Structures are given as C-alpha cells and as structure tokens.
Amino acid sequence: MKVFTTPTSLDRVLEPSPDMKESVMAVEKIVGYNFKNKKLLEEALTHPSFTGSASYQRLEVLGDSALNHAVTNYFFCMADYQKFTQGQITKLRSANAGNLNLARVAVRHGLYRYLRRNAPDLDDQVREFTEAVINGEEMVESEEAKVLADIVESVAAAIYIELNFDLDKLWMKFKPLLDPIFTLENLHDHPKTELNEFCQKNGKDYEIKLRPRHETRNVSIADVYVDGEFIASGSSNKKKGARVYAAKEAVNKLCQSVVVDDGSFQEEVA
Amino acid sequence: MKVFTTPTSLDRVLEPSPDMKESVMAVEKIVGYNFKNKKLLEEALTHPSFTGSASYQRLEVLGDSALNHAVTNYFFCMADYQKFTQGQITKLRSANAGNLNLARVAVRHGLYRYLRRNAPDLDDQVREFTEAVINGEEMVESEEAKVLADIVESVAAAIYIELNFDLDKLWMKFKPLLDPIFTLENLHDHPKTELNEFCQKNGKDYEIKLRPRHETRNVSIADVYVDGEFIASGSSNKKKGARVYAAKEAVNKLCQSVVVDDGSFQEEVA
Structure with missing residues (x-):
C-alpha cells in the first residue's frame, strides 16, 4: 500500500506561465519526462531572486533528501553489501549526491539558462564556475555551486512528486543524468x-x-x-x-x- | 519496476547467535516485525565496542537516510504542500528524525538494554540520559544520544532491507514507534x-x-x-x-x- 502519494493539490493538469513555456519544454526534453502539472517544473526552475512566484526552495528540500536516499539505496543494493565500510558509503554518497557533483550535472546538461531569476551577480559566478568545470578544474563549494545543485534537486523533486513518490522510478529516470556514477574505483578523494x-x-x-x-x-x-x-x-x-x-x-x-x-x-x- | 531490492546475500533465513537470541526476540516484539534474516537484526543490535562481529555502523547510514527521507515525504504528502516554508520542513524533519528525538524513541521503547556492547562508560552516560528523558528535561546532543539514535536507525534499516527497500511499508511499520510526530502545532523550538x-x-x-x-x-x-x-x-x-x-x-x-x-x-x- 502506498502512503506517500502525490497531494491532490498537485495532481492536476496545469500549463506553465507564458514566459516559462519554452524553458519548461526544454527541461522536459533534457530530463526525458513530460509533466502533467507543468507548474511544478516551473516552480523548480524559479530562483528565489525572482519575486511574485513560488521559488524552488521547498522542492529543493524534498529533492535533496530523495537523491541522497536513492544514492544510498543504490550502493546498498547494487554492490555486495559487506564490501563497503560506513566511511566509504558516506564518501560515495557525498561524491554522487553532494552539491559539487550535482552542480557539475547542472553544467553538463545546461540547466542554468532555464532558471527564471533576477540575479546578475550570480550569472557572472555561474559563468566562471561553468568554465572551470569545462576546463576540468578542481571545484570548491561555493554559492553558485549550491544554486546549480539546487536546480538539479528541485527538478528531481518535481519528477518524484509526479511519479507518486516512487523512488525506484525516480532513480530509473534520473540516474542517466547523474552518470557516470562515482564508485570506489573511480573516486578520487578531495x-x-x-x-x-x-x-x-x-x-x-x-x-x-x-x-x-x-x-x-x-x-x-x-x-x-x-x-x-x-x-x-x-x-x-x-x-x-x-x-x-x-x-x-x-x-x-x-x-x-x-x-x-x-x-x-x-x-x-x- | 523495483530497482532497489534486498541483496541476495541478505535475503536468507538466518538464526541469530545463541547469545543474541533473547535480545532479537525482544526487539522483534517491540517493533512488531518478525525477521526472516535474524542476523540482520543482530547486526543492528551490535555496538562497535563489541568486537568479533559486524556492528550497526553500516546499517545506521542506511537507516538515517531512510528515516530522514520518510519524514520529509510525510510532511510533503500529509499536509497541504503550500503550507510549509523550506525552513519549517527542515525544522520538522530535524525535530522528528534528528538524533535527539530518535534517542528519546530508543529510551521510550527500552532498546539500549538489548544492545550487545562492551562499553561501561557508555552505560553510565545512557543511564543519566534516560533519567533526564523520564524527568522531561531539555536534552542536548551528546555521545550517548548519538548511540541511542544509531540503534533506532539501524533497526529501521534492518526492517527496510527485509521489506525490500519499500519506504511506504517501512513508514507504516515504524511510524507507531516514532509517535507522537512533532507537527508545527506541537513543535517547540530549541x-x-x-x-x-x-x-x-x-x-x-x-x-x-x-x-x-x-x-x-x-x-x-x-x-x-x-x-x-x-x-x-x-x-x-x-x-x-x-x-x-x-x-x-x-x-x-x-x-x-x-x-x-x-x-x-x-x-x-x-
């Protein structure tokens, strides 16, 4: 029996605002998912600096938790359970679902350009961050990395809600975006x-x-x-x-x- | 389709070690779940100070993540989604799935006595902590609170693995142990x-x-x-x-x- 299900208020056919129509369509294409409630994806693509519309902050909490837990499940299920120590699982989770990696994922899939925002300083910071990722530089936690990760988490949450809080389905849909997954073999320490x-x-x-x-x-x-x-x-x-x-x-x-x-x-x- | 499923190595009928038989039975009764692989619950009830047997450290990582995510889902699904701000959801999650509350849960259900351990100092600390909980004192984060929370998280992980990584089923089984759930109405701030x-x-x-x-x-x-x-x-x-x-x-x-x-x-x- 399902106890976690899409709240009625969100389980609706809704069109995006006219100014977000193109962005919503573009991101649907990137993630390979066609939303019923397109307002949900619109919310995931709205930065708090844009006033007058709900921002991704609530969705980000859910997406952060869902991706963290999905990655944890992944390493418990996919690998020989006894193989990992506690420290290794924690390290693998942070390497894959931590802000820095999710920021790289956002850069790889070009998500930032679809974020509705009013933050010129952030634009400059994200441009620098993007160049650094492209040049394969070592990244450090920063405000712009957090925003980029937030977008990925919020989009994940929007899909997760539409998929009726089914974490298995979210993982099947979302893992290709995260690939390649860091494993112990290819994980470099900080x-x-x-x-x-x-x-x-x-x-x-x-x-x-x-x-x-x-x-x-x-x-x-x-x-x-x-x-x-x-x-x-x-x-x-x-x-x-x-x-x-x-x-x-x-x-x-x-x-x-x-x-x-x-x-x-x-x-x-x- | 399920992608997160019980690893074959754990999906077995296994009896507990003779010295843990009574503890395993007692905890099965407390949580209302009869384990197929009783070694899994035995592992959840083994403190790292007890040498020669796997401790709960690995399970704790999974249980921590599962309970955190279940509580997040709970507040997203059960309540009117728009009702909560990001800060409130974070606060509610920490009030319910944070170490201090899980430590109180461990005390309420008397779980510590079933922990296989070799840690006399910890015994004293837990005794003090338990008295403080009984007297309704304000609690602070501490080593003993962490251990008590770890037991709850590890037991949750053991059940979650047996339930084939089904978070809905885990929540149905585990929520009664966590009750009463803190809501915005009964949540007192620190x-x-x-x-x-x-x-x-x-x-x-x-x-x-x-x-x-x-x-x-x-x-x-x-x-x-x-x-x-x-x-x-x-x-x-x-x-x-x-x-x-x-x-x-x-x-x-x-x-x-x-x-x-x-x-x-x-x-x-x-």
Missing part, C-alpha cells in the same frame, strides 16, 4: 584529504599557508609545506580555492616523488 | 532559538555567559542577560547543557513577563 592521508601514511606534518593578501594583489595564493619543506603552491580568486589547488598540486608532486632515506622528498627518475 | 527569536522580536540584545568553572566547582552554570539585565540561570555538568537550561528558564520567565514602557521586564500580574 585533494586536502589526499594530502592529509599521504602525510599520515608517511609520518609527515604538512601545512597549507596563505600568503598575505597585500603581497599577492587581487588573488589568493597558498603554499604547501611538508615537514617545513616547500612543495607546491596554488592560486585562485578565493582563499578556499587557493588552498585546494595548492593541495592538489602538492599531491601530484608527492606522488611522483619518493621519500629518500633522510626523510626528504626527491623526484623519481623513470 | 530554547536558544526561542530566546533569540523573542529578543529579535522585542528589539533586545541577549547574552548567555558561563560562570568561571573555578567558582562553580564541578558543575557548569550559565546566566542569561537581556539588555544587560540578569534574567535567569541554568546548571548542568556540561557547558552546553547549562546554556540550554539557562535559555529555557529565561524564555519561561520572559513569556510570563511584559515589557514595560522603559524597556525593562516586569512580572505580569494575573
């Missing part, structure tokens, strides 16, 4: 986690130091030191980004080097 | 949130100050000042608890008082 794990394994201390802003002008530069020795640096217009890029560069260098007897690092000679 | 909201509404500043520990011996005492005026204090063996109790006491007093013209508080005369 650079700072990797750096931390590398140093712990080799009994080393590391430090990521930000250079004083007045020395670096309008950019943040971070340097990685391992046991006091400079290893690599990274730069970004955000402090967090600089730290992440520095860590990534450091991990790359450390993986190509070997620890020699005196404890210092040396480049490996092929 | 005392610190209430104090904050009260002060914002009345244009007042508040401060919660901890007294120096050397003055108060082995107990933490916190005092609440509103616009510099002492309102109430609270004590606990934990700093966090002292702050919460002080805030609660302050809210009680403030609600019984009226703001008089000069901006100070005065006790209301009936």
Whole structure:
C-alpha cells in the first residue's frame, strides 16, 4: 500500500506561465519526462531572486533528501553489501549526491539558462564556475555551486512528486543524468584529504599557508609545506580555492616523488 | 519496476547467535516485525565496542537516510504542500528524525538494554540520559544520544532491507514507534532559538555567559542577560547543557513577563 502519494493539490493538469513555456519544454526534453502539472517544473526552475512566484526552495528540500536516499539505496543494493565500510558509503554518497557533483550535472546538461531569476551577480559566478568545470578544474563549494545543485534537486523533486513518490522510478529516470556514477574505483578523494592521508601514511606534518593578501594583489595564493619543506603552491580568486589547488598540486608532486632515506622528498627518475 | 531490492546475500533465513537470541526476540516484539534474516537484526543490535562481529555502523547510514527521507515525504504528502516554508520542513524533519528525538524513541521503547556492547562508560552516560528523558528535561546532543539514535536507525534499516527497500511499508511499520510526530502545532523550538527569536522580536540584545568553572566547582552554570539585565540561570555538568537550561528558564520567565514602557521586564500580574 502506498502512503506517500502525490497531494491532490498537485495532481492536476496545469500549463506553465507564458514566459516559462519554452524553458519548461526544454527541461522536459533534457530530463526525458513530460509533466502533467507543468507548474511544478516551473516552480523548480524559479530562483528565489525572482519575486511574485513560488521559488524552488521547498522542492529543493524534498529533492535533496530523495537523491541522497536513492544514492544510498543504490550502493546498498547494487554492490555486495559487506564490501563497503560506513566511511566509504558516506564518501560515495557525498561524491554522487553532494552539491559539487550535482552542480557539475547542472553544467553538463545546461540547466542554468532555464532558471527564471533576477540575479546578475550570480550569472557572472555561474559563468566562471561553468568554465572551470569545462576546463576540468578542481571545484570548491561555493554559492553558485549550491544554486546549480539546487536546480538539479528541485527538478528531481518535481519528477518524484509526479511519479507518486516512487523512488525506484525516480532513480530509473534520473540516474542517466547523474552518470557516470562515482564508485570506489573511480573516486578520487578531495585533494586536502589526499594530502592529509599521504602525510599520515608517511609520518609527515604538512601545512597549507596563505600568503598575505597585500603581497599577492587581487588573488589568493597558498603554499604547501611538508615537514617545513616547500612543495607546491596554488592560486585562485578565493582563499578556499587557493588552498585546494595548492593541495592538489602538492599531491601530484608527492606522488611522483619518493621519500629518500633522510626523510626528504626527491623526484623519481623513470 | 523495483530497482532497489534486498541483496541476495541478505535475503536468507538466518538464526541469530545463541547469545543474541533473547535480545532479537525482544526487539522483534517491540517493533512488531518478525525477521526472516535474524542476523540482520543482530547486526543492528551490535555496538562497535563489541568486537568479533559486524556492528550497526553500516546499517545506521542506511537507516538515517531512510528515516530522514520518510519524514520529509510525510510532511510533503500529509499536509497541504503550500503550507510549509523550506525552513519549517527542515525544522520538522530535524525535530522528528534528528538524533535527539530518535534517542528519546530508543529510551521510550527500552532498546539500549538489548544492545550487545562492551562499553561501561557508555552505560553510565545512557543511564543519566534516560533519567533526564523520564524527568522531561531539555536534552542536548551528546555521545550517548548519538548511540541511542544509531540503534533506532539501524533497526529501521534492518526492517527496510527485509521489506525490500519499500519506504511506504517501512513508514507504516515504524511510524507507531516514532509517535507522537512533532507537527508545527506541537513543535517547540530549541530554547536558544526561542530566546533569540523573542529578543529579535522585542528589539533586545541577549547574552548567555558561563560562570568561571573555578567558582562553580564541578558543575557548569550559565546566566542569561537581556539588555544587560540578569534574567535567569541554568546548571548542568556540561557547558552546553547549562546554556540550554539557562535559555529555557529565561524564555519561561520572559513569556510570563511584559515589557514595560522603559524597556525593562516586569512580572505580569494575573
């Protein structure tokens, strides 16, 4: 018996507002689902900066929860249950249903252009984020990543409501948009986690130091030191980004080097 | 079509270990569900401190996600969808599926005694927590609350797996254990949130100050000042608890008082 079913108020044939007709049709095509209540998808495509119409904020709560749970189910059902530790499942869930990945999904499917909004600053931020994704750069959590993820979650929630809260059906419809799913085999850790794990394994201390802003002008530069020795640096217009890029560069260098007897690092000679 | 189904490795008739037979039977009775694979419930009832057998840690991840999502669905389906704001849904979810409430559920149904464990310190903490719940005291997040919530989540996950990952069926089986469900009508905010909201509404500043520990011996005492005026204090063996109790006491007093013209508080005369 179904206890979670589409509320009567939403289970209706409704057309979108004239200004959203094209966007709704375009997104229906992207997700491969034809809505009965097109107002629901319109709501999923409305940013809070657009006044006078319900925004995606409510749907986002439902979509976030549905995608998180679907991904959790996926790893419990698809894989040999005993294979994963608690930490690994948590990591896989965050890699697949976390904001950063969902933001990448939004970029891959070009969803932002269909978002009804009134937020010129956000447009600039999303443009930068999109370029970074296309260039395969390491991403960091940010306001624009959150908005991009929110769109994916809200659209998922709208489909989930139309599918009568059937999570299996939502997953069948939505997984192709998320593909490729990160698995333990292709999951790379966050650079700072990797750096931390590398140093712990080799009994080393590391430090990521930000250079004083007045020395670096309008950019943040971070340097990685391992046991006091400079290893690599990274730069970004955000402090967090600089730290992440520095860590990534450091991990790359450390993986190509070997620890020699005196404890210092040396480049490996092929 | 079901895509999330019980993994073959778990879909078996299995008896519990001899030492867990009674506990498994007792918990089956509490939750009103007779397990096919009793090893699954045994795993849900095994704390990580008990070595030599799989602990509930993996199940807890699944149960946490399932209960969170079920509660989210519940508020989307049962209520008039437009009635809730994003903040209210988030608050209701945390009030019902958050660790503190699930810990209360564990206490109400006496689940801790069936947990296979090797953790004498935890036993003491749980005893204190249980007394506090029985006395209707305001609770704060703690290690023991987390363990108690973990048991509820793990047992929920074990049932969910046996029910072939059917969230509707899990909710029908599990909701009676969670009842009464907090709704907007009976939901009291956390005392610190209430104090904050009260002060914002009345244009007042508040401060919660901890007294120096050397003055108060082995107990933490916190005092609440509103616009510099002492309102109430609270004590606990934990700093966090002292702050919460002080805030609660302050809210009680403030609600019984009226703001008089000069901006100070005065006790209301009936």
